[in-house]
Amino acid sequence: MQVVLxxxxxxxxxxxxxxxxxxQVILFGTLVGLIGGTLLLFGHPVIRTIVRAYVDIVRGxxxxxxxxxxxxxxxxxxxxxPAFSAAVIxxxxxxxxxxxxxxxxxxxxxxxxxxxxxxxxxxxxAQRLQYVVFPQxxxxxxxxxxxxxxxxxxxxxxVSLVSVTDLMLSTRQVLERTAxxxxxxxxxxxxxxVLCYGFGRLxxxxxxxxxxxx
Amino acid sequence: xxxxxxxxxxPTARAEGSVxxxxxxxxxxxxxxxxxxxxxxAPGEVVVIVGPSxxxxxxxxxxxxxxxxxxxxxxIVSGKLIGYREHAGRLIKLPDREQAADxxxxxxxxxxxxxxxxxxxxDNVALGPMKVRHLPRKVAHERARxxxxxxxxxxxxxxxxxxxxGGQQQRVAIARALxxxxxxxxxxxxxxxxxxxxxxxxxxxxxxxxxxxxVTMLVLTHEMLxxxxxxxxxxxxxxxxxxxxxxxxxxxxxxxxxxxxxxLKRFQAGR
Amino acid sequence: xxxTRWEVVWENLPTLLAGLVLGLEVSxxxxxxxxxxxxxxxxxxxSSNRVLQQxxxxxxxxxxxxxxxxxxxxxxxxxxxxxxxFLDNVGSLVLALAVYSGAYLTxxxxxxxxxxxxxxxxxxxxxxxxxxxxxxxVTMPLMFRxxxxxxxxxxxxxxxxxxxxxxxAVPELTYAGMVLNTNTWRILESWSAIxxxxxxxxxGLAFMMRRVERHYAxxx
Numbered sequence: 001m002q003v004v005l006x007x008x009x010x011x012x013x014x015x016x017x018x019x020x021x022x023x024q025v026i027l028f029g030t031l032v033g034l035i036g037g038t039l040l041l042f043g044h045p046v047i048r049t050i051v052r053a054y055v056d057i058v059r060g061x062x063x064x065x066x067x068x069x070x071x072x073x074x075x076x077x078x079x080x081x082p083a084f085s086a087a088v089i090x091x092x093x094x095x096x097x098x099x100x101x102x103x104x105x106x107x108x109x110x111x112x113x114x115x116x117x118x119x120x121x122x123x124x125x126a127q128r129l130q131y132v133v134f135p136q137x138x139x140x141x142x143x144x145x146x147x148x149x150x151x152x153x154x155x156x157x158x159v160s161l162v163s164v165t166d167l168m169l170s171t172r173q174v175l176e177r178t179a180x181x182x183x184x185x186x187x188x189x190x191x192x193x194v195l196c197y198g199f200g201r202l203x204x205x206x207x208x209x210x211x212x213x214x
Numbered sequence: 215x216x217x218x219x220x221x222x223x224x225p226t227a228r229a230e231g232s233v234x235x236x237x238x239x240x241x242x243x244x245x246x247x248x249x250x251x252x253x254x255x256a257p258g259e260v261v262v263i264v265g266p267s268x269x270x271x272x273x274x275x276x277x278x279x280x281x282x283x284x285x286x287x288x289x290i291v292s293g294k295l296i297g298y299r300e301h302a303g304r305l306i307k308l309p310d311r312e313q314a315a316d317x318x319x320x321x322x323x324x325x326x327x328x329x330x331x332x333x334x335x336x337d338n339v340a341l342g343p344m345k346v347r348h349l350p351r352k353v354a355h356e357r358a359r360x361x362x363x364x365x366x367x368x369x370x371x372x373x374x375x376x377x378x379x380g381g382q383q384q385r386v387a388i389a390r391a392l393x394x395x396x397x398x399x400x401x402x403x404x405x406x407x408x409x410x411x412x413x414x415x416x417x418x419x420x421x422x423x424x425x426x427x428x429v430t431m432l433v434l435t436h437e438m439l440x441x442x443x444x445x446x447x448x449x450x451x452x453x454x455x456x457x458x459x460x461x462x463x464x465x466x467x468x469x470x471x472x473x474x475x476x477x478l479k480r481f482q483a484g485r
Numbered sequence: 486x487x488x489t490r491w492e493v494v495w496e497n498l499p500t501l502l503a504g505l506v507l508g509l510e511v512s513x514x515x516x517x518x519x520x521x522x523x524x525x526x527x528x529x530x531x532s533s534n535r536v537l538q539q540x541x542x543x544x545x546x547x548x549x550x551x552x553x554x555x556x557x558x559x560x561x562x563x564x565x566x567x568x569x570x571f572l573d574n575v576g577s578l579v580l581a582l583a584v585y586s587g588a589y590l591t592x593x594x595x596x597x598x599x600x601x602x603x604x605x606x607x608x609x610x611x612x613x614x615x616x617x618x619x620x621x622x623v624t625m626p627l628m629f630r631x632x633x634x635x636x637x638x639x640x641x642x643x644x645x646x647x648x649x650x651x652x653x654a655v656p657e658l659t660y661a662g663m664v665l666n667t668n669t670w671r672i673l674e675s676w677s678a679i680x681x682x683x684x685x686x687x688x689g690l691a692f693m694m695r696r697v698e699r700h701y702a703x704x705x
Contacts, residue, residue: 060684062648064659068666069676076672116281117328117387121342121394122318125310131341135332154552161554161652168554182566185559189551196550 007174014170015191021084021166022153022195025091029152030145032092033099040104051100058097063155066094071162087159091152098148106140107133139210146203150196157192167191228293231257231397231430233278238287240273247273248284249454257397258427262441262462263434265451266477271434274451275400278432279320280313291320292397318346321391321399321429325407327383329375335362335386336371342394361389365419381412385419392423399423401433413437420444438481442466450474493671494678497661504661505682508647511575511657515582515647516590516640522583523590528620530591531598541591548588554649557581561653578650586643593635597628630701637694641687648683658682 039051058066070090074081081089110133118128160169168188175184233255240248247270255261263271276282278289280297286305289296296316298305308316330338339358343349349357362371365385375383384404391399401420405413417440424431424444435441441448441462448465450458452473458465469475494501526544529537548556561577564570572580601624609619651660662679666672 057680057684060687061680062645062659062683064648064651065662065676065680065683068659068662069672069680072666072672073676076670111328113324113326113328114330117322117324117330117390119281119314119317120279120320120322120324121390122314122346123342124314127345131345132330136330139332150550154550157552157554158649168552172558180566182559182563185555185563188555189559192552192555193547193550197546200550 010170010174011167014165014167017084017165017170018153018156018167019195021087021091021156021159021164022149024088025095025152025156026149028088028092029095029099029148032096033103036096036100037103037107040100041107055097055100058094059101063091063094064158064161066090067158067162071159083162083164087162087164091155091159094155095148095152098151099145102141102144102148103137105144106137109140110136139207142203142207142210146200146206149203150199153196153199154192228290229257230292232290232292233398233430233432234288234290235274235278236288236290238274238277238284238289240270240277240282240284247454248277251287251454251456253449253456255398255430255432257430260424260431260433260444260446261449262445262447263432263449263451264436264438264441264477265457268453269451270454271451272402275322275402275432275434278398278400279317279322281322283307291316314346318342318394319396319398321394321396323384323387323391323399323401323404325403327375327380327387327407329383329387329390331375334372334374335367335378335389338375338386339390339393342390346394357393358389361393362386364392365389366415379412380408381415384408384412384416388416388419388423392429396429398430398432401431401435403434403436405435405437436481438466438478450477452477489674490671491674491678493665493669494674497665500661500665501658501679501682504656504658505686507575507655508644508650508657509686511579511582511647511650511655512640512644514579515586515643516636518579518583519586519590519643520636522587523594526587526591527594527598530595545588545591548585551585553581553585553646554652556585557649557653560584574650574653574655577653578647578655582643582646585646586639589639590636593632593639594628596635597632598624600631601627633694633698633701637691637698640694641690644686644690645683 036051036055039047040055043051067087067090070093071083071086074086074089114132114136115128118132123131156166157168160166160172163169165173171184171188175181178184233253235251235253238248238251239246249270251270251274253261253274263274265271273282277284278291278296280289283297294316297313298307300306329335330341333341336355336358339361340351340354343354343357344351347354359368359371362368365388367382367385367389370378370382370386375386378386387404404420405416408416417437420431420433421440421444423429433441433445443462445462447459448462449456450465450469450471450473458469458471458474465474466478469478526541530541530545532538557578560572560581561574564572564577605623605627606619609623614622647655647657648659650657651663654660658679662675665675669675
């Protein structure tokens with residue numbers, strides 16, 4: 001435990017990086033996903049095929065492979081970029097693909113009768129989306145979005161394998177100096193559990209706020 | 215028995231609230247669901263359409279407010295061709311904005327109610343007036359309140375659909391359709407999804423509406439008693455064609471075709 | 486200017502494919518062990534024993550909120566501290582994946598058990614079957630058909646998760662990629678090829694699982 005106290009600045013920096021990484025990825029990933037989902041639903045057929053390919057590739061390959069490809073590929077192409085930013089991009093690509101599918105699925109799950117009723121009172125396309133379809137789609141997006149965010153927080157640990165000092169890497173660096181890794185892993189487990197479970201609970205609150213008050 | 219238009223009747227075929235269907239054909243792929251429908255409905259008339267499922271009556275209704283496209287023939291509501299514009303004898307589909315403008319003048323009440331679950335009753339009813347008729351919020355809400363009062367739900371203005379019974383939801387749906395002040399209202403088997411004890415309250419609202427003669431009503435229903443008491447005309451459809459039409463007494467009391475007789479027999483037995 | 490040299494991939498294809506096969510073996514092993522864990526836990530969760538219910542609920546909630554990488558490190562580096570030294574890195578990966586997937590499988594099986602209509606179970610009891618026999622002859626066969634789609638999704642996810650074995654030098658596909666890159670630095674070619682291999686395998690697995698589903702769909 002002495003070791004922990006001696007190195008608490010390192011560990012704290014790692015935690016800060018993990019949180020910063022997660023927040024950025026969640027924000028950018030959600031944005032990319034909203035755009036991607038909309039393109040999948042209403043875009044030009046060529047655009048739809050491109051986005052579909054992007055989504056299917058992201059969903060069919062492991063996150064670690066995407067991280068390696070993007071993280072090492074960007075500098076290899078001659079584009080200078082700080083490690084942290086490359087990590088954010090790699091994770092955002094992953095998040096965006098999954099979020100696009102969530103958006104598409106949520107909008108698709110709004111019953112057809114709703115669109116028909118909106119048409120029957122004379123609303124035009126943009127109005128039908130704004131007042132009838134999207135409000136109902138957003139409610140349906142929240143549970144899978146919360147799940148995705150938890151997966152992103154857990155996935156952030158993979159950047160430790162490309163030497164980005166997140167909480168996982170900084171903790172492992174510290175535990176190298178002791179012969180007893182278990183307490184550190186237990187500490188890590190508690191921290192990540194609090195982060196993920198906490199976010200999940202917040203998500204539950206969000207879900208309740210959007211319910212039809214029934 | 216087919217009623218054909220006499221030239222003298224033509225002027226009314228263009229009046230506000232009239233519905234004219236001319237030789238309408240519609241195909242779902244290879245299946246011809248509407249095989250040449252001719253129908254004229256005068257303003258304020260209450261027409262009840264009956265027929266077995268698969269007869270095409272729902273499709274006909276949905277063509278009138280262009281929720282379904284049609285391949286040949288014409289549908290003219292209040293003098294306007296619906297869904298298309300004519301160019302050198304061909305039908306060219308209207309853009310969404312114009313379709314929406316036409317739909318604003320034709321109300322529809324659905325079998326599944328289709329109330330917007332994320333809005334209260336008053337918001338459901340006021341949405342159209344606000345966003346399509348561009349009324350200010352206060353005016354739209356006032357109108358919504360009046361409509362909800364008219365269907366007997368003044369105390370449910372702030373309720374969400376999930377809190378309402380089926381009959382109440384359907385009445386809100388009727389209020390929502392009427393709030394747009396349409397000249398024509400379409401009713402697609404609006405009581406078929408309701409528990410028996412809730413059917414009466416919805417039929418009462420429809421009866422009241424019919425007796426006011428303010429709107430043209432096209433009603434699809436299996437409620438034969440309602441048809442007998444309220445309809446000005448009953449139309450029997452089967453297999454994509456209009457087989458018989460006339461006054462309720464003629465069609466329901468004295469059917470002249472075997473198909474209609476067979477259809478009506480079902481309602482004498484198990485009711 | 487990056488000029489691609491794809492020969493690197495072709496030359497090393499055998500190693501990559503060997504890694505792919507190992508990944509599949511690990512996935513199958515993990516889902517079998519995880520499946521046993523999940524099945525037992527699901528029955529425990531739906532039993533009448535409150536304590537058992539809470540324990541399983543706790544296990545599920547805890548494991549699902551932990552990063553898989555952490556679980557892998559704990560099994561590989563942490564267990565020896567408790568005297569468990571017989572697991573090599575592949576074994577550790579299988580165990581870690583089994584524990585991780587077990588939590589998700591518990592929920593899948595639980596939903597399946599609850600979905601099997603009580604009527605069938607009561608019919609079983611009424612002909613004198615014990616709880617255990619009802620579970621074995623009535624609930625499980627019916628549940629199996631219901632959960633098959635979720636099971637195939639889990640298998641595919643597990644296969645992708647085997648990539649994390651690279652962190653403890655398990656020579657599956659991703660690790661083979663890391664080695665390839667260390668030797669040749671052909672980043673774009675190797676990782677896109679590896680990505681393509683994962684993609685193709687996932688599609689292949691999905692296709693196969695759909696055929697299995699269709700086979701069992703015949704008896705509803």
